[in-house]
Amino acid sequence: MSRRLDGGSTGSGGAGLAGAGADTGALMELDGCCKVYKVGAFGGKRLTAVHDVSFDVHAGEVVSLIGESGSGKSTIGRMILRLSPVTEGTICFKGDDVAKLKRSGLQEYYRHVQGVFQDPFSSYNPIYKADRVFKMIKDAYFSGVDDREWDAKVHAALEAVTLDPTQVLHKYPHQLSGGQLQRLLVARALLLDIEFLVADEIISMLDASTRIDVLNLLGDLKARGLGILFITHDLSLGNYISDRTVILRRGAIVEMGATEKVFGNPQHPYTQMLLASVPQLHRKWEDVEAAYLQVSNAVEVDSRESSLVELEPDHFVRSAA
Amino acid sequence: MSSAPAAAPSSLAKSEAPAAPQTPAPVMSSFRESLHFATRNRKLVFGLTVTFLMLLFAIVGPWFAQHPALQFGGNLSSPPTTHDGYWFGTTLLGQDVYAQFVNGLRLAFIVGALGGGIAAIIGMLVGFTAGYRGGIVDEVLNMITNIVLVIPTFALLLVIAAYLQVRGIMTESVFIGCTSWPWAARALRAQTFSLTSREFVSLGRLSGEGSWKIMFKEIAPNMSSYLFMMFILLFGGSILIAATLDFIGLGPSNTISLGMMMQLSVQNAALQLHLWWWFVPPGLAIMAIVGSLYVMNVGLDEVFNPRLRNM
Amino acid sequence: MGLQVTDLKVSYRTLHGDVQAVDGVTFGIADGEIMGLAGESGCGKSSLGNSLVYLTGRMKYVHGTVELDGVTLPIWDFEEMNEHRFKQISVVPQYAMSALNPTRKIGKMTHELLRSRGVTYASIEDELVRRLELVGLSKDVLGMYPIELSGGMKQRTVMVISTLLNPSLLIADEITSALDVSTQKAVAGMLGEFRTRGFVKSMIVITHDISILSQVADTILVMYAGHLAEKATAETIVEAPLHPYTKLLISSLPEVGVRYDKKRLVGIPGIPPALLDPPEGCRFRARCPLATAKCKERPPFVDVAPGHQVACWEVAA
Numbered sequence: 001m002s003r004r005l006d007g008g009s010t011g012s013g014g015a016g017l018a019g020a021g022a023d024t025g026a027l028m029e030l031d032g033c034c035k036v037y038k039v040g041a042f043g044g045k046r047l048t049a050v051h052d053v054s055f056d057v058h059a060g061e062v063v064s065l066i067g068e069s070g071s072g073k074s075t076i077g078r079m080i081l082r083l084s085p086v087t088e089g090t091i092c093f094k095g096d097d098v099a100k101l102k103r104s105g106l107q108e109y110y111r112h113v114q115g116v117f118q119d120p121f122s123s124y125n126p127i128y129k130a131d132r133v134f135k136m137i138k139d140a141y142f143s144g145v146d147d148r149e150w151d152a153k154v155h156a157a158l159e160a161v162t163l164d165p166t167q168v169l170h171k172y173p174h175q176l177s178g179g180q181l182q183r184l185l186v187a188r189a190l191l192l193d194i195e196f197l198v199a200d201e202i203i204s205m206l207d208a209s210t211r212i213d214v215l216n217l218l219g220d221l222k223a224r225g226l227g228i229l230f231i232t233h234d235l236s237l238g239n240y241i242s243d244r245t246v247i248l249r250r251g252a253i254v255e256m257g258a259t260e261k262v263f264g265n266p267q268h269p270y271t272q273m274l275l276a277s278v279p280q281l282h283r284k285w286e287d288v289e290a291a292y293l294q295v296s297n298a299v300e301v302d303s304r305e306s307s308l309v310e311l312e313p314d315h316f317v318r319s320a321a
Numbered sequence: 322m323s324s325a326p327a328a329a330p331s332s333l334a335k336s337e338a339p340a341a342p343q344t345p346a347p348v349m350s351s352f353r354e355s356l357h358f359a360t361r362n363r364k365l366v367f368g369l370t371v372t373f374l375m376l377l378f379a380i381v382g383p384w385f386a387q388h389p390a391l392q393f394g395g396n397l398s399s400p401p402t403t404h405d406g407y408w409f410g411t412t413l414l415g416q417d418v419y420a421q422f423v424n425g426l427r428l429a430f431i432v433g434a435l436g437g438g439i440a441a442i443i444g445m446l447v448g449f450t451a452g453y454r455g456g457i458v459d460e461v462l463n464m465i466t467n468i469v470l471v472i473p474t475f476a477l478l479l480v481i482a483a484y485l486q487v488r489g490i491m492t493e494s495v496f497i498g499c500t501s502w503p504w505a506a507r508a509l510r511a512q513t514f515s516l517t518s519r520e521f522v523s524l525g526r527l528s529g530e531g532s533w534k535i536m537f538k539e540i541a542p543n544m545s546s547y548l549f550m551m552f553i554l555l556f557g558g559s560i561l562i563a564a565t566l567d568f569i570g571l572g573p574s575n576t577i578s579l580g581m582m583m584q585l586s587v588q589n590a591a592l593q594l595h596l597w598w599w600f601v602p603p604g605l606a607i608m609a610i611v612g613s614l615y616v617m618n619v620g621l622d623e624v625f626n627p628r629l630r631n632m
Numbered sequence: 633m634g635l636q637v638t639d640l641k642v643s644y645r646t647l648h649g650d651v652q653a654v655d656g657v658t659f660g661i662a663d664g665e666i667m668g669l670a671g672e673s674g675c676g677k678s679s680l681g682n683s684l685v686y687l688t689g690r691m692k693y694v695h696g697t698v699e700l701d702g703v704t705l706p707i708w709d710f711e712e713m714n715e716h717r718f719k720q721i722s723v724v725p726q727y728a729m730s731a732l733n734p735t736r737k738i739g740k741m742t743h744e745l746l747r748s749r750g751v752t753y754a755s756i757e758d759e760l761v762r763r764l765e766l767v768g769l770s771k772d773v774l775g776m777y778p779i780e781l782s783g784g785m786k787q788r789t790v791m792v793i794s795t796l797l798n799p800s801l802l803i804a805d806e807i808t809s810a811l812d813v814s815t816q817k818a819v820a821g822m823l824g825e826f827r828t829r830g831f832v833k834s835m836i837v838i839t840h841d842i843s844i845l846s847q848v849a850d851t852i853l854v855m856y857a858g859h860l861a862e863k864a865t866a867e868t869i870v871e872a873p874l875h876p877y878t879k880l881l882i883s884s885l886p887e888v889g890v891r892y893d894k895k896r897l898v899g900i901p902g903i904p905p906a907l908l909d910p911p912e913g914c915r916f917r918a919r920c921p922l923a924t925a926k927c928k929e930r931p932p933f934v935d936v937a938p939g940h941q942v943a944c945w946e947v948a949a
Contacts, residue, residue, distance in 0.1 A: 078523075081523075081527060083523055083526060083527075107529045110527055110528070110529055114527055115523070115527060117520040117523065117524075118520075119520060122519045122520040122521065123520040123521055123523075123524055124521055124524075125521040125539055125542075125543065126543070127542050127543060127545075133524065133528070136525070136528040136530065137528055140528055140529035140530070141529070
């Protein structure tokens with residue numbers, strides 16, 4: 001059984017993109033998604049990475065997908081980006097099933113949906129210059145455009161991510177910093193006029209002082225009307241930037257809803273345990289633990305026998321059926 | 322313990338890892354850096370010099386041959402002499418050893434280039450596809466690789482020899498190329514696996530690049546040093562295999578190669594008759610070429626692999 | 633007693649020249665103190681921590697003294713340092729979990745390690761088992777291969793083994809970085825536990841995550857580009873920092889409860905200087921909002937209050 005978050009835009013206004021469906025229905029909708037790997041000799045055993053995950057993202061909103069390692073959050077991101085096939089369930093972008101797209105349909109899909117990954121130095125082919133990522137986009141999508149117009153487009157995109165073109169163009173990846181590389185990837189996505197961005201742990205490999213700049217950049221994109229799936233294991237970041245939060249554990253959703261509600265009034269023991277374990281600058285662990293009723297002795301709830309229950313508007317918790 | 326920050330992928334997926342280098346590195350392209358180390362590596366310089374000299378000899382030598390390689394005419398079994406152009410002496414049947422030698426040298430390089438080239442191409446195609454695609458494609462290609470690996474090439478060559486009236490150097494090269502690619506395919510498959518997991522491959526897919534384009538524009542250039550070294554090994558290996566095949570009599574039937582010279586000299590009891598000038602030059606030549614290629618390979622490994630360098 | 637480092641300089645040999653990773657560092661740690669060493673990547677904190685124990689082939693000792701419990705440590709001499717390693721000073725290196733030899737069972741590895749220090753495994757086995765149980769690992773761990781253990785278990789194992797001979801000083805380098813948030817808490821908690829039980833006297837905890845330090849460390853030392861910026865108690869660093877870099881850094885950390893639309897955080901513009909040819913004077917000068925002409929001269933690391941040192945002309949004035 002699965003639950004879907006209700007429709008209705010929660011995004012902040014701003015100049016929404018035309019035809020993004022910001023007012024009716026979701027931009028990206030996952031329904032009952034499962035990912036099962038066959039492992040072992042002759043594929044005998046089955047490993048469930050993602051089980052029955054359903055949620056949606058609207059234009060102009062940031063949804064955080066929070067989980068520890070092994071929670072399946074990156075797998076979900078990859079399924080949305082069609083880098084990994086879905087075993088069961090559907091992923092719909094503006095109502096169209098993503099799994100059914102073939103070559104030209106897929107090409108068109110990537111014009112609207114893009115991803116940025118965790119390791120900026122792994123995301124660039126080290127033997128080419130960093131701005132080759134722009135050229136790749138030009139060759140695939142804008143082959144007819146002349147050079148001057150393209151340069152203007154590139155400059156505009158770089159400006160949108162607050163990068164100085166003279167500092168980042170014509171350089172090799174190892175000559176740029178992690179923060180610059182990640183912002184270049186966002187600029188690349190902007191060249192395509194995307195509507196949905198999957199940000200998979202994009203700041204965990206950056207230094208503290210540059211993290212916040214990239215994070216604020218996501219906020220700007222949200223204001224422009226993009227829908228963003230922010231995948232992270234860091235609760236403070238999720239809390240800072242997202243409108244809604246989905247907490248994942250071992251491939252299943254344990255709690256989800258509006259960020260203030262999930263963080264302010266966590267109901268599931270796992271969420272409480274996570275919040276109690278986050279090291280905070282101004283509060284000691286001992287003080288935080290005392291604030292929660294049930295901590296770390298979470299009852300193992302088998303996701304096959306439980307379902308998400310709506311506790312209050314826009315706040316769902318998994319509990320035994 | 323070096324704190325030169327390396328963005329090492331954590332064995333636990335996607336948890337926090339210390340940030341990668343934030344300060345830009347000085348500008349020196351990796352090609353120039355490789356060149357810097359290349360010129361200072363003794364093994365590489367030595368190997369390259371020897372190979373190049375032999376190649377020069379192979380190209381230029383035949384211009385100086387006074388007699389055709391297969392022609393009978395000189396004194397029988399005469400040692401090296403300066404007159405009449407029989408610089409390396411003659412065989413038991415009066416053929417010019419020098420002419421045969423330089424001809425064989427040329428053939429050796431042709432077999433190396435052709436046989437090695439064919440093996441490299443097949444190995445690359447199979448290895449890249451298996452490594453990139455994975456799944457069922459990988460299983461099938463693996464099976465094919467294993468089958469070719471265990472085919473007894475000797476028996477196969479005998480069968481082919483029985484069917485073909487005349488075998489030239491081309492046939493031999495193609496045969497060697499088509500039977501020595503498996504280990505290259507295996508090695509490339511492993512390398513491709515590790516590179517496919519890098520994010521820039523995912524980014525290529527997100528940019529609409531097709532599979533072949535990704536394999537040859539994204540993955541292969543990252544292995545260029547590896548491919549280069551692999552080609553050199555295949556080159557040397559082909560020469561060695563050709564010499565072996567020639568030695569047992571399965572070589573080209575219309576010309577003389579280094580291996581065939583050695584075969585004929587053994588058949589005609591050159592060792593017992595002390596006709597050293599017949600078998601020593603070809604033997605030394607094969608040793609020199611193949612040996613220097615392998616030494617060059619070791620040197621290249623040191624150049625390309627930063628960890629083996631002595632700073 | 634405790635640790636006293638005076639004007640330590642350590643550099644790296646590279647193809648392009650020497651990188652001044654640690655450039656004139658002076659500080660002290662009292663007995664029983666847990667000091668956090670914080671900074672961003674490339675600031676030299678790992679180099680500093682490692683140079684106290686083990687100089688790798690590329691690292692070069694340039695200048696300075698390191699005194700532990702009154703004894704000068706011969707850090708420039710690899711062989712001589714062997715006497716002190718593991719017994720007086722020990723390290724849990726970065727990526728320690730991945731540093732376990734995959735072909736050795738944990739027990740065998742410990743046995744070899746102890747033998748190299750002249751201690752028989754049998755004499756210390758009981759203590760080893762007791763400590764493993766203390767951190768929540770069963771005795772069976774000794775018979776397992778590293779691949780059978782989870783990340784948190786490996787980290788705890790390495791910590792137990794590193795402190796087996798009760799060193800005076802433990803250097804823990806990024807021990808929580810690659811762990812999940814719940815395991816992080818357990819591992820960080822172990823540090824205090826070790827000190828309480830007397831396994832270790834003092835510690836240097838190296839990390840880029842200041843929030844972990846605010847939980848476990850007594851004092852925090854902030855490094856920037858090879859120089860020290862500020863040292864004070866953990867509360868002071870978090871609540872009332874004085875050095876401009878520390879202030880900007882603390883204010884750029886998002887916390888649970890801080891939201892983007894309510895309070896927008898700001899980062900520090902620019903990037904740290906390359907240490908191949910470092911700028912003269914204060915290294916933070918290029919990005920500092922308070923920089924003046926005086927900053928072309930390197931500010932000394934001086935006391936501005938009891939137990940609080942800062943290297944900044946504006947603050948110390």
